[in-house]
Amino acid sequence: MEVVEAIQRCNILKIALASVNVKRKTAYQALKPQQTRTLLASIQNDVLSILPTGYGKSLIFECLPRVVSLSRKLPSAIILVSPLNSIILEQVSRYNDLAIEVTEQFLNNLKIHHSLCSSTTINSNNCSCQGVVKQFTTGTFMFLIGHPEQMIHKDLFKELRHDRYQTLLTHLVIDEAHCVEKWGKDFRKDFSKLRELRSILPKAKVLALTGTASTETQKSIKVAMLMKDAVTFQSCIARTNIKLFVKRRPNYKDGSEESFLVTIKPFVEELKEKKDSFPKTVIYCNLKWCGAGYEECQRHLTIDDTKQLVAQYHAPCTNQMKDYVVQSMGEFGKTRLLFATEAYSMGTDTPNIRRIIHFGVPKSVESYMQEVGRAGRDGAYAEAILFYNNNDVAKNVVGLDTKMSDFCRTDECRWNFLCNHFGCPQEISFRDHMCCDNCVHKCSCPECSDDRLMVSQDCDLPMAVSASKLLCIKQSLLQYFQAENSISTHQNPVLHTGLSIELADRVAKCVQQGRDLKNYLSYLNSNYIGNITAIVQAHSN
Missing domain, CATH: 3.40.50.300 (P-loop containing nucleotide triphosphate hydrolases)
Incomplete structure (x- = not known):
C-alpha cells in the first residue's frame, strides 16, 4: 500500500x-x-x-x-x-x-x-x-x-x-x-x-x-x-557560488562623503574601462549616496554612457521608474551599475548580477541575506563585498542588530556564521577559497597563495606584455571559457569547470607580472590548462 x-x-x-x-x-x-x-x-x-x-x-x-x-x-x-x-x-x-x-x-x-x-x-x-x-x-x-x-x-x-x-x-x-x-x-x-x-x-x-x-x-x-x-x-542558506568579503573602508574626519567616493572609485573606473562588459553590480547604500554615486559616474563617463549603464533604485523613485530599472537590470538589459537602497531586494529576480557591494552595514542579518541573495541567481560565480568602519558597527547605531557587528568582525567562516544564526547546518561544502575572505587564509591552493603574494608585492611591477596584448588574451580566454561552459551538462557549468570571468582576469594578472601559469592553474582539468596556456602563448609571441 x-x-x-x-x-x-x-x-x-x-x-x-x-x-x-x-x-x-x-x-x-x-x-x-x-x-x-x-x-x-x-x-x-x-x-x-x-x-x-x-x-x-x-x-x-x-x-x-x-x-x-x-x-x-x-x-x-x-x-x-x-x-x-x-x-x-x-x-x-x-x-x-x-x-x-x-x-x-x-x-x-x-x-x-x-x-x-x-x-x-x-x-x-x-x-x-x-x-x-x-x-x-x-x-x-x-x-x-x-x-x-x-x-x-x-x-x-x-x-x-x-x-x-x-x-x-x-x-x-x-x-x-x-x-x-x-x-x-x-x-x-x-x-x-x-x-x-x-x-x-x-x-x-x-x-x-x-x-x-x-x-x-x-x-x-x-x-x-x-x-x-x-x-x-x-535548507542550508549557504550559496556555493557566492563568495563573501568584508573590508574596512576609510574613515575621514570630514565625514562619509570622501569615504564613499574613495570606496566606489575602483568600480567607477572599471565601468569606464569595460562599459558593456562590466560585471553587473549593485551597490547598496543610504539614499543620499545613491545620488552621489550617480553624480560621480557622470564625472567620469559620458552623458550617454551614464544614462545607459548606471541607474538608481530607491523609495522616492516613481513606480514607472522602478519598473524601468528592474527591466533594464534584467538578463538582457543594458544597466551595469545600480545604486540602490534596501528597496531593491525582495521581488527582484535578475539572474546575472555578479557583485553585491554594501557601503555600510545593513541593520539586520536578515536584510543582509536578502540583498546578498540578489547575486548569482543563474548559478554562476558572484561576489558580495561589505565595506564598513568602526562607526558603522558602534553600539550607539540606532536599530543595528549586534549580530551584524559580530559578522563584520568575525574571523571564522562567514557562511558558517550565517548558517549558525539561522539555525541551519552548513551542509554544503566549499573549497576554502570559494567560501569567504576568512577561509582564503586557510586555503593552500595556488590561486589563494598567489592572492596573498600579490597583496604583499609592489603593484608597480614591470609588465611582461603590452596592455593591448593583455586585452586580446582576456577576450580570447573569455571566448574559450564560454565555449567550454556551453557544452557542459552540469546545471551550473562555471562551478564545475572553474572557467569564469574572474579566472580570465587572474590569468591576465599572472601574464602581466610574468608568473608561471602551470603552477597557478594546477587545480584545473589538464585539457583546460593546455588550452589556456596555448592561448596565452599565441598572443604573447
Whole structure:
C-alpha cells in the first residue's frame, strides 16, 4: 500500500509540474527535494518552509493548487499574500487568467455586487456580474493575490464566508513570510491581522515561505499565523557560488562623503574601462549616496554612457521608474551599475548580477541575506563585498542588530556564521577559497597563495606584455571559457569547470607580472590548462 501511495504522489507531482510547463511554456524537468517535501506536507498540514534565495519558492505555490486538486479530485485555489507591488505584478502576469488581483477597484466592485445580491441568490448560474468579479464569484480562478491590507478587507470577508469558498480555497500562502514578524508590529500592522483569515477559512492550511528566518523569527511567524503542529523545512542558506568579503573602508574626519567616493572609485573606473562588459553590480547604500554615486559616474563617463549603464533604485523613485530599472537590470538589459537602497531586494529576480557591494552595514542579518541573495541567481560565480568602519558597527547605531557587528568582525567562516544564526547546518561544502575572505587564509591552493603574494608585492611591477596584448588574451580566454561552459551538462557549468570571468582576469594578472601559469592553474582539468596556456602563448609571441 505504501508503495502504491508513493507512486500516486509521484505521478501527481509530475502532472502538476507538466501543467505548469504547458501553461507558461516553461521546461521544468523535476521538482527539487525541498519543493517536493513542502508540497506533499502542505496537503494535510500547516507548513513553514525556509529556502535559500533563488531556490524556487514561487514554483511551490504555483504547483500547490494543482497538486491539491489532483489529490482530492476537486477544483482548488489558494490565497497568495505578497508584500510588494513588484512581486504581485509579476505573479499576476505569470499566472495570467488563472489569477485575480485583489485591488481597491476589485473590492469596490465586489461591494456593489454584494449590495445588489443576497447570499441566497448568488451562484454560478444566475450571477450577472462581469469581469474579475464574475470570475471570483463563479470560482474560475486558481490564485487570489494581493497585499495583506486588501486581503483582510471586510467586503472580501463577506464573500469568503460562503460555502463555495470554504471548499475551493484550500490554502493561505504567505510569500516572504518574515515580513509578518518584521513589519507586522509597527510598519504594516495588517500583516499581523492575517490570522483573521484563519477564522474566515477554518479548513484552509497555511503555507509560509521565506528565504531568511532565524529560529526566533520562525517561532514568531507560527504564532502570528496560528499555525498548529506546523511542519518546518529548512535548507542550508549557504550559496556555493557566492563568495563573501568584508573590508574596512576609510574613515575621514570630514565625514562619509570622501569615504564613499574613495570606496566606489575602483568600480567607477572599471565601468569606464569595460562599459558593456562590466560585471553587473549593485551597490547598496543610504539614499543620499545613491545620488552621489550617480553624480560621480557622470564625472567620469559620458552623458550617454551614464544614462545607459548606471541607474538608481530607491523609495522616492516613481513606480514607472522602478519598473524601468528592474527591466533594464534584467538578463538582457543594458544597466551595469545600480545604486540602490534596501528597496531593491525582495521581488527582484535578475539572474546575472555578479557583485553585491554594501557601503555600510545593513541593520539586520536578515536584510543582509536578502540583498546578498540578489547575486548569482543563474548559478554562476558572484561576489558580495561589505565595506564598513568602526562607526558603522558602534553600539550607539540606532536599530543595528549586534549580530551584524559580530559578522563584520568575525574571523571564522562567514557562511558558517550565517548558517549558525539561522539555525541551519552548513551542509554544503566549499573549497576554502570559494567560501569567504576568512577561509582564503586557510586555503593552500595556488590561486589563494598567489592572492596573498600579490597583496604583499609592489603593484608597480614591470609588465611582461603590452596592455593591448593583455586585452586580446582576456577576450580570447573569455571566448574559450564560454565555449567550454556551453557544452557542459552540469546545471551550473562555471562551478564545475572553474572557467569564469574572474579566472580570465587572474590569468591576465599572472601574464602581466610574468608568473608561471602551470603552477597557478594546477587545480584545473589538464585539457583546460593546455588550452589556456596555448592561448596565452599565441598572443604573447
